[in-house]
Every structure is written in structure tokens, then in C-alpha cells.
Amino acid sequence: MEVSRIRALRGPNLWSRHTSIEAIVACTESECEIDTIPGFEARLRARFPDLGQLQPRGHTESVAMAHVLEGAALGLQAQAGCPVTFSRCHSTLEKGVFQVVVEYSEEPVGRLALELAEELIRSALEDIPFDLAAALARLREVDEDVRLGPSTGSIVQAAVARGIPFRRLTEGSLVQFGWGSKQRRIQAAEMDSTSAIAESIAQDKELTKRLLLAAGVPVPVGRPVVDIEDAWVAAQEIGLPVVVKPQDGNQGKGVTVNITSREQLEMAYKVACEFRDDIMVERYLPGYDYRLLVVGDKLVAAARRDPPFVIGDGVHTVRQLVEQVNADPRRGDGHATSLTKIRFDEIAIARLEMQGLTADSVPPKGKRVVLRNNANLSTGGTATDVTDDVHPEVAARAVAAAQMVGLDICGVDVVCDSVLKPLEEQGGGMVEVNAAPGLRMHLNPSFGKGRAVGEAIIGSMFPNGEDGRIPVVAVTGTNGKTTTVRLIAHLFMANGQTVGMTNTDGVYIQGRRIDTGDCSGPKSARNVLLNPLVDAAVFETARGGVLREGLAFDRCQVAVVTNIGLGDHLGLNFITTVDELAVLKRVIVQNVADDGTAVLNAADPIVAAMADNCSGKITFFAADRHLPVMAAHRAQGNRVVYVDGDTIVAAEGMVKHRVPLAEIPITRNGTISFQVENVMAAVAAGWAAGLDWDVIRKGLATFRNDSDNAPGRFNVFDYRGATVIADYGHNPDAMSALVRAVEAMPARRRSVVISGAGDRRDEDITQQTEILGAAFDDVLLYQDACQRGREDGEVIALLRKGLEGAARTSHVDEITGEFIAIDKALARLETGDLCLILVDQVEEALAHIAKRIAEG
Numbered sequence: 032m033e034v035s036r037i038r039a040l041r042g043p044n045l046w047s048r049h050t051s052i053e054a055i056v057a058c059t060e061s062e063c064e065i066d067t068i069p070g071f072e073a074r075l076r077a078r079f080p081d082l083g084q085l086q087p088r089g090h091t092e093s094v095a096m097a098h099v100l101e102g103a104a105l106g107l108q109a110q111a112g113c114p115v116t117f118s119r120c121h122s123t124l125e126k127g128v129f130q131v132v133v134e135y136s137e138e139p140v141g142r143l144a145l146e147l148a149e150e151l152i153r154s155a156l157e158d159i160p161f162d163l164a165a166a167l168a169r170l171r172e173v174d175e176d177v178r179l180g181p182s183t184g185s186i187v188q189a190a191v192a193r194g195i196p197f198r199r200l201t202e203g204s205l206v207q208f209g210w211g212s213k214q215r216r217i218q219a220a221e222m223d224s225t226s227a228i229a230e231s232i233a234q235d236k237e238l239t240k241r242l243l244l245a246a247g248v249p250v251p252v253g254r255p256v257v258d259i260e261d262a263w264v265a266a267q268e269i270g271l272p273v274v275v276k277p278q279d280g281n282q283g284k285g286v287t288v289n290i291t292s293r294e295q296l297e298m299a300y301k302v303a304c305e306f307r308d309d310i311m312v313e314r315y316l317p318g319y320d321y322r323l324l325v326v327g328d329k330l331v332a333a334a335r336r337d338p339p340f341v342i343g344d345g346v347h348t349v350r351q352l353v354e355q356v357n358a359d360p361r362r363g364d365g366h367a368t369s370l371t372k373i374r375f376d377e378i379a380i381a382r383l384e385m386q387g388l389t390a391d392s393v394p395p396k397g398k399r400v401v402l403r404n405n406a407n408l409s410t411g412g413t414a415t416d417v418t419d420d421v422h423p424e425v426a427a428r429a430v431a432a433a434q435m436v437g438l439d440i441c442g443v444d445v446v447c448d449s450v451l452k453p454l455e456e457q458g459g460g461m462v463e464v465n466a467a468p469g470l471r472m473h474l475n476p477s478f479g480k481g482r483a484v485g486e487a488i489i490g491s492m493f494p495n496g497e498d499g500r501i502p503v504v505a506v507t508g509t510n511g512k513t514t515t516v517r518l519i520a521h522l523f524m525a526n527g528q529t530v531g532m533t534n535t536d537g538v539y540i541q542g543r544r545i546d547t548g549d550c551s552g553p554k555s556a557r558n559v560l561l562n563p564l565v566d567a568a569v570f571e572t573a574r575g576g577v578l579r580e581g582l583a584f585d586r587c588q589v590a591v592v593t594n595i596g597l598g599d600h601l602g603l604n605f606i607t608t609v610d611e612l613a614v615l616k617r618v619i620v621q622n623v624a625d626d627g628t629a630v631l632n633a634a635d636p637i638v639a640a641m642a643d644n645c646s647g648k649i650t651f652f653a654a655d656r657h658l659p660v661m662a663a664h665r666a667q668g669n670r671v672v673y674v675d676g677d678t679i680v681a682a683e684g685m686v687k688h689r690v691p692l693a694e695i696p697i698t699r700n701g702t703i704s705f706q707v708e709n710v711m712a713a714v715a716a717g718w719a720a721g722l723d724w725d726v727i728r729k730g731l732a733t734f735r736n737d738s739d740n741a742p743g744r745f746n747v748f749d750y751r752g753a754t755v756i757a758d759y760g761h762n763p764d765a766m767s768a769l770v771r772a773v774e775a776m777p778a779r780r781r782s783v784v785i786s787g788a789g790d791r792r793d794e795d796i797t798q799q800t801e802i803l804g805a806a807f808d809d810v811l812l813y814q815d816a817c818q819r820g821r822e823d824g825e826v827i828a829l830l831r832k833g834l835e836g837a838a839r840t841s842h843v844d845e846i847t848g849e850f851i852a853i854d855k856a857l858a859r860l861e862t863g864d865l866c867l868i869l870v871d872q873v874e875e876a877l878a879h880i881a882k883r884i885a886e887g
Contacts, residue, residue, distance in 0.1 A: 209499020253313020343394025442468025804837025
């Protein structure tokens with residue numbers, strides 16, 4: 032078995048909406064039926080008893096090794112605790128070659144699971160050991176390393192529940208919610224609206240205390256100290272007992288409380304210095320340690336924190352009791368679990384000494400042995416939810432503290448006997464204010480119920496049910512995609528919105544190109560969605576990007592399918608027929624939002640059939656409103672766009688909107704039929720996106736299909752009384768559309784300059800010139816710069832073959848070099864002639880044509 036071309040499908044894809052690992056698996060003849068391998072399945076299940084049933088989709092096929100790989104990769108992740116359920120093994124037309132697709136929740140885990148599944152299969156084949164426990168441990172370890180921690184994870188889960196899209200920006204906890212101008216970002220439990228100044232204030236304990244005092248919040252007396260001597264002086268000034276802690280600290284690191292002697296103070300000072308240089312001493316407030324969580328202007332959760340402790344049983348030592356507590360599966364080494372293991376370090380030993388105990392002491396049954404002074408969960412403490420007990424005055428003080436510092440999400444540490452009554456009545460106080468507070472104690476407290484703090488944070492960031500989404504329009508098809516994308520983007524700009532656009536020419540923000548090349552894949556689309564200026568996004572969605580990575584978005588507001596035709600890379604990546612191509616192209620239709628719209632070409636039966644795969648609304652477009660699909664759809668009160676004489680009509684029930692073709696320059700008064708189709712698709716998309724009809728009309732009237740605005744898309748030039756057209760058409764359907772357009776334009780003599788892309792099928796290359804040979808008098812064949820795997824002259828020969836027996840062509844030239852061919856064609860032109868130049872290097876060729884025209 033050979034596994035190759037492993038891809039991560041990071042968005043909705045050909046197979047499902049799940050993020051998945053896809054691999055090409057080639058099985059030897061003997062591996063295509065595992066029943067022929069004696070004892071293989073028994074050995075496999077002995078090594079992995081929880082492997083599920085191995086059953087191909089058709090239930091009649093034999094089980095191949097690729098099916099085993101699929102089941103093992105999914106099963107290993109599931110056993111490791113990953114929430115995965117989807118997998119697929121698809122046989123290709125190549126004998127023994129399969130496409131294996133397995134869902135993942137974290138990409139590195141999915142890749143590792145595929146690797147471990149191969150090892151498992153090899154061990155069963157060769158009858159060698161396989162350490163299942165070690166494999167699952169590796170998967171869990173990687174999963175814990177890469178997945179979001181509980182605090183950030185709870186916020187992300189709340190966003191997902193609200194339908195808000197998210198994207199991790201780093202391997203850490205920096206996460207973006209929403210798209211474009213609607214986006215917000217968090218890092219751990221800190222919002223993008225929190226200023227660096229507020230965070231800096233929160234880190235300075237002395238400054239924080241001064242500000243809280245100014246806000247009328249009770250705080251313990253204290254001051255910074257410069258050395259141990261100064262610390263002892265401060266302690267005497269304040270009065271024992273005191274607390275020693277770093278002035279800039281977090282997670283309770285270096286904090287020692289209830290110090291009653293100089294010896295204890297010196298030890299505490301040394302501990303604090305291990306974490307920070309700036310140390311402070313303050314009054315020790317007796318009572319319990321509470322954490323109050325403030326989000327915006329509300330207290331959303333509260334917990335009482337208790338220091339780590341064990342209960343003696345009269346049998347086990349303190350060390351053994353700690354080991355027993357740490358064996359609780361809820362306790363981990365970091366922040367990934369609801370509780371953290373108790374640290375048995377020098378601080379714990381010192382705390383035991385204060386109680387007259389050592390690590391090897393056996394506490395009597397029922398004795399509570401405290402192992403730390405502070406109650407932070409990060410050092411092994413526990414939490415009890417007390418949210419419902421917080422007195423309104425205490426809550427108000429916590430909100431005032433957060434607002435005085437300037438924190439949107441704030442953890443306020445309070446020490447008092449009880450939160451049931453105001454702090455002033457019991458001599459309590461607020462000892463710290465924390466930026467980016469941990470949320471574990473509120474999500475999964477040791478005792479009491481968890482609180483929906485993630486939902487509270489998302490509610491603060493996206494009030495009033497906002498979902499952080501901007502309009503996203505995805506456009507696919509065989510021909511017309513780029514012009515349709517450009518026109519839709521122009522309609523949004525006419526509405527005053529900042530538009531991000533991707534197509535085969537580059538990435539554009541408000542018409543300015545910021546990246547070049549073929550940018551019709553998901554990487555470019557994701558970059559647009561990251562841009563905080565973008566109010567609307569329009570994406571050309573090519574087949575290659577969907578195959579490589581899936582879509583860049585979870586769902587779109589509008590999906591447009593222009594047509595499905597021949598020549599669109601058929602024969603590549605196991606897409607061999609038009610129907611298979613349609614299944615791939617309809618991925619954008621399947622991922623239209625429930626309140627979104629699919630805009631489909633009713634004149635193309637394959638496209639029209641995609642309506643059954645859309646959960647949103649459907650708008651059909653076609654020049655002929657009498658098509659059965661159009662008539663039935665309109666009769667049901669649904670939206671259609673069609674041509675009525677010299678006007679484009681958008682109808683919904685009895686309501687009709689009309690735009691004369693004479694007011695849409697790129698149609699040339701309706702004579703360019705493929706541009707009319709592009710306009711209908713764009714009109715339907717703008718309508719679906721909620722654009723006003725005055726805006727749509729204005730946008731159509733101001734769009735120019737010139738070489739600057741739409742390079743390589745039927746760009747028309749005048750040259751010495753002749754008409755020159757430059758276009759990037761490169762498949763048979765495009766040739767047919769261009770022929771129809773050219774035949775509608777008067778000309779004395781017609782010539783065409785053409786090459787062919789080497790990565791097309793032979794028949795697709797030949798068919799292009801078969802079509803052109805019936806419409807053009809002269810044909811200039813040229814070999815372009817990149818043959819894409821073909822030998823020199825091979826593409827030219829196929830093009831020449833298509834001209835054999837041509838009905839109209841009387842003269843054929845063969846040229847090496849695109850620009851030389853262009854020059855020769857231009858030199859032949861006379862007044863009244865028409866020349867169609869099918870460019871390969873779009874920008875360079877257009878610049879060359881413009882230069883020749885300028886020279887006259």
C-alpha cells in the first residue's frame with residue numbers, strides 16, 4: 032500500500048463540510064481484497080480491538096487495504112478522545128487507487144492518525160507488535176498541545192453556537208471572529224478592544240490599588256519594597272500578618288499570604304524574587320479568596336477558591352495522598368483540563384513545616400492538610416461556584432474596579448468572609464485586578480454549576496444577535512467567472528462598500544490590486560476575509576482550490592454558477608466527466624447559508640439541477656424566460672432574471688425590475704450574448720445580496736470591460752480602422768461563446784491568433800480550432816511560453832488537426848512566440864477587418880497590444 036498526496040481540507044469540500052485529511056492510496060492487487068491475506072483482519076483487531084466494521088460504501092465491493100486505513104485513522108482519533116465521525120474511501124477509475132478522506136478536529140492530530148494507521152496496518156501484515164496505548168497517548172499529547180485551552184475554547188464554542196465564523200491566527204490563543212470590517216479578535220480571555228494601557232495598569236499592583244481607592248473600592252494597605260529589610264519595615268508599619276507578592280504577577284506565582292514572622296517573611300521574599308524583581312508587602316485580609324468575573328459592565332460569574340489540600344486517612348503519607356488526588360482525570364499538568372495537579376515542591380514542603388508536618392507524615396483521619404498559601408487553580412487549588420450568592424454591592428464594586436482600570440474582561444480577586452454582604456461591613460477588600468483571567472473555575476468548578484462565560488464574552492463582542500459576517504459571494508463555472516466576479520464587485524462598490532475581490536488575475540481591495548497571479552483559491556480568499564477594511568467579498572472559486580483545501584469560508588450569502596462545460600481541466604485529479612466536475616462545482620451551492628441564495632443558470636441543465644443541493648433560496652437566470660425551469664420557478668413566486676427584447680428583467684411574483692441593455696456597456700446593446708449572461712448572473716447576485724435597484728443600475732452603467740478593469744475578458748481595441756479583440760478564452764465552450772459574439776460584429780475579414788494549454792485533454796485542444804475554423808478566414812497558431820508537460824510542437828499539431836476540413840479557414844500560419852504572432856496578425860489588418868487574439872500571458876500580451884496600437 033502506497034499513501035501519497037496527503038492534503039488538509041480546511042473548509043467545506045467535495046466530500047463534506049468537515050475539515051478532513053485526504054490521501055491517495057494505491058493498493059497492490061493482493062491488497063484490494065484483504066480476505067485473501069490469511070489472518071490479517073484477526074491480527075489487526077487483536078492490535079486494535081475497537082476498530083469498527085470495515086464495510087465499503089457500496090456494500091458489494093470487497094474490503095481493500097484503503098478501507099482499513101480509513102477505518103483505522105478515524106478510529107484511532109475517536110479512541111484518543113477527538114470528536115470525529117466522518118470518513119470516506121472512494122475508488123477511482125484507476126484500478127487499486129482510492130481517495131481516502133478522514134475527518135480531523137486538529138490538523139496535526141489528523142495527520143498523525145493517518146501515519147499511525149499505516150503503522151498499525153504494517154504491524155498486522157508483518158505480524159509485529161503495535162503499541163496501541165503509546166499511539167493513543169501520542170495522539171492525546173499532540174491534541175492537547177495544539178487545541179485551544181478551556182478559556183479560549185469556551186469563547187470559540189459560544190461563537191460557533193451563534194453562527195459566528197472563527198479562525199485561529201496563531202498556534203496559540205489568538206483568534207479572529209467574523210470577517211472583514213465586522214471582525215473582532217481575542218487572545219485567551221482578552222478582547223481586541225482592551226488597551227495596552229489597561230493591561231499595563233492591571234500588571235502594576237500598586238498603581239491598581241491607587242486607582243481602586245480613587246473609585247471608592249476597598250483595598251488592603253501596602254507598598255512596594257526594595258529589599259528584605261525594607262519588607263520587614265513595611266510589615267511592621269502595616270501590622271502583621273501580611274502578604275508578600277510580586278508587584279507585576281499573575282496566576283498567584285510568588286505569592287505568600289498570612290505571614291506572621293520575620294523568618295516567614297524572608298522566605299516569602301526570596302520566593303517572590305524568583306518571579307519578579309519588584310516586590311510589594313500589603314496587609315493580609317482574613318477570609319476566603321473569591322474571584323469575580325466581570326465582562327463589559329456586568330458580573331457574570333463568581334467562585335470561591337480554596338488552596339490545594341488533602342484529607343488524612345491515618346494510613347497514607349502526605350506525598351501519597353497528593354498522588355491520589357493528582358490521579359483524578361480532571362487534573363492535568365497545564366490549563367487544558369478543568370483542574371491542575373497539586374504541585375509538591377519547596378513551597379508545599381514549607382507550608383507543611385508550618386503545620387508541623389513533612390512529606391512522609393501520616394495525617395490522622397479527617398485532618399485537612401493545606402499545601403499552599405494561595406488558592407490559584409494553576410497551583411492545584413479548587414473552586415466552588417458562588418455566582419448566585421454575590422451581594423449587589425459587591426458586584427457593583429467589582430464592575431467599578433474593572434472599569435476604573437479599563438478592562439473589558441476582568442478577574443477581580445476579593446478576600447472576605449462572605450460575598451453575601453458588602454465588603455465594608457466585614458473588613459474585606461479587593462486585592463487584585465487581572466487582565467486575561469482564566470475561565471476554568473467558572474466553566475467547570477470543582478463544586479457547583481458551570482457558568483456560560485464564553486457566551487457572555489461573545490455577547491459583549493457581538494451584541495444584538497450580530498454574527499460578524501460580511502456579504503460573501505462565491506462564483507464558479509466553466510466560463511464567465513472572472514467577468515461576473517468583477518461586475519458583482521463593482522455593484523458593491525457602487526453601493527459605497529469597500530470590496531475585497533479574488534480572481535485569476537489577483538487579489539483586489541476596492542479595485543486596487545494587492546497580489547498578482549491566479550488568486551482564485553482559498554488562501555487568497557482567506558486573506559481578504561482577514562482584511563479589516565472589507566465590507567463585502569466576491570470570490571472566483573476555482574476547481575483546483577476546492578480540491579486542494581476546500582472553501583475559505585464555512586458558508587456564503589450568495590453562490591453563483593455560470594455554466595458547466597467541456598475543457599475545464601477534465602482528466603485531472605480524478606475529475607473525468609462533466610457530471611463529476613459539476614459535483615465539485617456545486618460545493619459552493621451546498622454551502623449557501625440557510626438565508627442565502629444560489630444564483631443558477633437555468634439554460635444549463637446540469638447547473639439548474641444544483642438547486643436540489645441548496646438549503647437557501649434559488650434565483651434562476653437565462654435569456655429565455657419560457658424555459659420550463661424558469662417558468663415553473665417564476666410561477667411559484669420565486670426570483671428569475673431573463674431578457675425581454677432589449678431589456679434585462681428581474682421578476683419576483685408580480686414585481687419586475689427592468690434594465691435596458693443599451694444602458695449596460697459591456698453587452699454592446701445586447702449583441703455580446705455571453706456578456707448578457709454574465710450581467711444576468713451579476714444582477715441576480717446583487718439582488719440576492721440586498722442591493723438597491725438604483726445602485727444595481729448605476730453599477731451596470733458604469734462598468735467598463737476594458738483591459739484595465741477586466742484584463743483578458745473581451746477587451747476591444749480600434750487599430751487602423753480594424754477591430755482587435757483580446758480574450759483569455761481557453762476551452763471549447765469559450766470558443767463557441769466568442770464565435771457567437773464575433774459573428775454579431777460586422778467585419779470584412781476575420782482572423783484569430785490562438786495557442787493551447789498543454790494540461791488539457793487532446794480532444795479539448797483540437798475541438799477549439801474545430802470551432803474557430805468555421806468562423807475565421809485566417810488562423811495564426813503559436814506555441815506559448817509554457818507547454819505544461821507537452822513536447823515542443825505537440826499542442827500546435829493538435830490545434831492544426833482541428834482545422835483539417837475547416838469550413839471557412841483558408842490560411843493557417845504557425846508562429847513560435849506569442850508576441851511575434853500578435854505583431855504578424857496586426858500587420859495584416861486592413862480597415863474593416865476583425866482580429867481575435869486569444870492571449871496566454873494576459874498582462875504582458877495586453878501591454879504589447881496597447882503599445883502597438885499607440886504606435887499606430
